[in-house]
Amino acid sequence: MTPAAASMPALQAELGPIQDGRATLRIAGGWQIHDQLPALEPIASRLEAASELKSLGFQADGLTAWDSGLVSYLTSLIDRCQQRGIAVDPAGLPEGIRGLLRLAYAVPERQGARRTKKSISFVQQVGEQALALTRSTGEIMAFLGEAVLAFRRLLAGQARFRKADLWLNLQEAGADALPIVSLVTFLVGLILAFIAEAQLAAFGAKIYVADLVGLAMVIQLGAVITAIVLAGRTGAAFAAQLGTMQVNEEIDALRTLGIAPMEFLVLPRLLALILMTPLLAIYANLMGILGGAFVANVAGDITLVEYFIETQKAIGWNDLIQGLISATVYGAIVAVSGCLRGIQCGRSASSVGLATTSAVVTAIVFIVIAAAVLTLIFNALGL
Amino acid sequence: MTAPPPHIEVESVTLAYGDFVIQHDLSFRIRRGDVYIIMGGSGCGKSTVMRSLTGLLAPKTGRIFYDGTSFWEMPAHERARTMRRFGVMYQSGALWSSMTLSENVALPLEQYTTLSPAQIRAIATYKLALVGLRGFDDFYPSEISGGMQKRVGVARAMALDPEVLFFDEPSAGLDPLSARLLDELILELRESLGTTMVVVTHELASIFTIADDAVFLDPETKTMLTTGNPRELRDHSDLPKVRAFLNRGAS
């Protein structure tokens, strides 16, 4: 490091011969953490091997410089000696080192504090994963149940939360999401129309591009795309907010005040998404249809008026209602996943990251499942 | 015989967040190897002074010198090198929550030394033992008490045996015995390694035990009232505010 370090005598630790059960460790040179330190092992294992050894002393006349590098070497050595029942006599060490050693051993180790790592067998791992799965299903169910109860208190006018939070969430989940929803759904409408136009042109049935794009958007795509955008945008934000509050003990502070986090934190977010997702989905449908009209007009020579009349003919109220019901359900799924993962968050920065990831994944998985289930139900109802 | 140059010199420094002035016209010198106390009422800007000494907040006006070099006028990479010689313990702990206590202390060592993992772990264990946390190496910060977190903050600040240690209220929230152990540690580190220590604290017992010198900040006039050894200030200061502070309000 420094030029002086080069001329310093090399650091060394040498174990002298054992006489009358006593050995002396000679320490010399510069022992600093910014240089190299010798490994503990050779000396430690020689000490442990010498069965007649009863006590260890030190001789440090040649010591030129030292810091924690030396003291930590000595504490590790002393720990090993204590395990073997070798007494350590620090008298030969410089004053400062003795002071630090005294402080390091001033507080005895608390009983049972130290952790030992257990290795887990494969079978046990599989079992634990299975148990974790049932436990997490149980937790989701319990969360849903609590959310329903909170909703009931809301309808009874007893829920405790701040109206300002609700407005803020409505704005953040709704209006602020317009640009990204516009972009994505317009492009989806555009792409759908492009593909459909190329295929239908062969049959001279270009005008049916309007039917295809309109129905696809209104029945399913508008709602699904909106929900997935919201899962990445809003659901992730919910998980990160609540997770950080969990890390900072803010949720505990609410609980001790007698305020249920379910009402105070989850309810406004759930309401915001349940109200906003259908609205955004309607908007998404419009944007998708606009995208389709744009392609049909530019590439297919269909006038905008023709396109919109055809779209109007194709889409019925039943289709619109299907789409809106789906959007509401997806909105609830996104909000519940975000809040659930946020509240379940651990106490560290990395667990906030995990909570956010898991919120998005949970939301998307359940959106896909819900889409399938809803389609079956709507079919059965003949909508 | 001339006095050795001060380790840290603060020269007519004004500190502000935006336009909100916290303290103005601060000037004091910290000698190498001293335990220097920054004291004053809650909210007067002690932590803010520490932020500017440790490179987190540039002073609005004035200069801070380390060994005669102006800290805030250095090029960024040199300031970073100077900062590497600091150890800082934050008022709120600021432990890395996703690392174990041992990993918290080991991180600076992994980054700035070439020691083997076993040696780094030994040093981390030793530093934790110094603050009375032997055996807690593998705990996470969220699994220990508030006072223990404070002490891990101290252990982490000491990891690289820095030239200057900054402690922001190290003994707040500690029981009297742990607080005394910490005072002993501060004195021992000063004695054996010659570390300069800048300590923000309100604990009078601790101030009178460890302080060599101190600066007293006033929240009302937003500037320093005086500097000097707290024991002497307590008994001989002609400023009633300072005497009252150091005598717990009784005069």
Ligand SMILES: Nc1ncnc2c1ncn2[C@@H]1O[C@H](COP(=O)(O)OP(=O)(O)OP(=O)(O)O)[C@@H](O)[C@H]1O
């Ligand atoms: N990031 C910030 N932005 C604006 N003002 C701040 C900021 N941090 C602190 N302050 C203000 O600076 C003032 C001093 O804060 P500081 O944390 O330095 O006080 P302190 O003396 O350390 O108090 P305590 O003893 O309670 O820790 C306070 O009035 C606070 O409002």
Ligand SMILES: [Mg+2]
């Ligand atoms: Mg402070």
